[in-house]
Amino acid sequence: MSEHTETRPSRPQRTEVAQQGRPARVRQWTTRALGTDGHERHLVAFVLKSTIAATAAWAVSYYALDAESAAFAPFSAVLMLQVTVYQSVWHSLRYVAAVAAGVAVQLVFGFVLGAGLATFALVAVTAAVIGRWRRLGTEGAQVSTAAYFAFSTFVTAASGAERLGQLGEIIALVVLGCGIGVLVNLVVLPPLRYRSAEYGVQTLSHSLCDLISDMYPALRQGELDGERAAHWRDRASRLGPLVAQAQSSVHLARESSYYNPRRLLRRHAGHGTFHGYQAVIDALERVTYQIGSMTRSLTQCPMEDDGPEHAEFFRHYGDLLAALAHITNLFSSLDEDELEDQAPELCAAAGEAQEEHRRLAEYSDSLPLADPAQPYGILLAEATRLMEEAQYTCDVLQSAVDDARD
Incomplete structure (x- = not known):
């Protein structure tokens, strides 16, 4: 208990860290704009x-x-x-x-x-x-x-x-x-690939991965504070337009394919047609809403240190989010030509995430989950729903690949 208390920053120190974190977030935003094809680059x-x-x-x-x-x-x-x-x-x-x-x-x-x-x-x-x-x-x-x-x-x-x-x-x-x-x-930077449902999945997954990847290190290291949680909540709320964009990309791909001569070239080149993108994007949409709900719950968590159990719970929580970040990263590189190889990899990643969720649930059994003054119960429920949606998304992709084989 004493070791944990000594290594944890004091409240004034945490305020200073949060203030120093603003330039870091600006650098992260710039890095995402330059390095990933998500909301920041589109802006x-x-x-x-x-x-x-x-x-x-x-x-x-x-x-x-x-x-x-x-x-x-x-x-x-x-x-x-x-x-x-x-x-x-x-x-x-x-x-x-x-x-x-x-x-x-x-x-x-x-x-x-x-x-x-x-x-x-x-x-x-x-x-x-x-x-x-x-x-x-x-x-x-x-x-x-x-x-x-x-x-x-x-x-x-x-x-x-x-x-x-x-x-x-x-x-x-x-x-x-x-x-x-x-x-x-x-x-100038023509957004022609937005006609592709594949690209809609990639773009939405990029932004989800970026957000989750910023969350789990802070939870693992016990650096959750009100300002950081509010920032995550704000970013989660801005994922809505990307969801609508992804849904629109599926509709537009289907609509414009009737007038697109490239469709004939793709058939001639032996490219297959994947019809499961609509179901995948629908599942990712629910994941997006669940992430938003999770960030809202984090903003309502008490920030005071309640002892090693508090830190250990969030360390397990960060491990689960790290596994989910890996899944969204795989979706962000989805490639129609590689779906048969990517689907098993996604299923394996979902299995690893399920294992992290099991560890979180087992550790939470010893915590006061029913205490409304503590965050553990609501956050565990949020994690369970998020895990279910992520698992379903992977299952949808695997099912679509199996159907294409038939």
């Missing part, structure tokens, strides 16, 4: 592409074309930076259609009824109705936005010819911006 890529698209659109519209409403081009360009080039194309077509509809509404009512308040009200209600057309999708709101900007332009123009020219310029700039946005998305 950097989006910022880079947004900057390039907006700058290029502004340069063409303002300097080359000397347009009066030059901001429409960079605004439209940035909006086109969708998850995939495929989505960017369809997004841009709907966006241009919505803007053209809004401008057309203003064009008709403006020239027929003038620029009074009653005209604006009629333009507003008509644009709102058109914007509800389901074919425009999420771009329906742009009908009203374009109509309002067009009305403002219409009011300030001096003559009918100038009004017509400026309204036409708005549409031209939107088309220009959309074209530049799609081109940048295609040329």
Whole structure:
């Protein structure tokens, strides 16, 4: 007991360590952005592409074309930076259609009824109705936005010819911006592999592995504190968009394969087709939610040292998370051509994780699991559910490989 107390940092020391940990977390974030294809790298890529698209659109519209409403081009360009080039194309077509509809509404009512308040009200209600057309999708709101900007332009123009020219310029700039946005998305770090369900699994698993790999060393070494746990919880909450992205990648892969000539080349080259990615991503989604629940529980743990039992429990907990980090790392390198070899490796890793869970459960038998003031019971339950989901994910992959053989 005394040895354990002597080697553990005091509360002021732990505060100092936590403060010193902020630069370390910045370095970890940078390392993940450079070294792994997860959330951090996607954020950097989006910022880079947004900057390039907006700058290029502004340069063409303002300097080359000397347009009066030059901001429409960079605004439209940035909006086109969708998850995939495929989505960017369809997004841009709907966006241009919505803007053209809004401008057309203003064009008709403006020239027929003038620029009074009653005209604006009629333009507003008509644009709102058109914007509800389901074919425009999420771009329906742009009908009203374009109509309002067009009305403002219409009011300030001096003559009918100038009004017509400026309204036409708005549409031209939107088309220009959309074209530049799609081109940048295609040329600069094109996210074409997002069409692959395999890549969706890899990306989500990368981020899960990064988070768990940051958690288990701290738990093993008894360095859990409120700030660190809150940081983990925040990172876990940001995994949601990656889950949606992974789900979208499966849907998009299935949808776009009907128009993709590369499908024929893959068949000719002898590549198989793996249909289990949807089930794998569904299972990883549940793992993600369970990790979020676990981090919430860690933020509610008492940070005071309750003795060697406290440290030993979290050491076992860290061992389990280390085994789960290994599983997510294997999923992050999933390769369709190597699935038959990877599936047994994943099952073996799941077996090792089950053994760590068994050790944790056996040690926890001597702890006050039913005491609501202690974290052991709730954390053990979280670990059990997480282990079950991880095991199921490995089983799904193995089952899909077996089905492909048949």
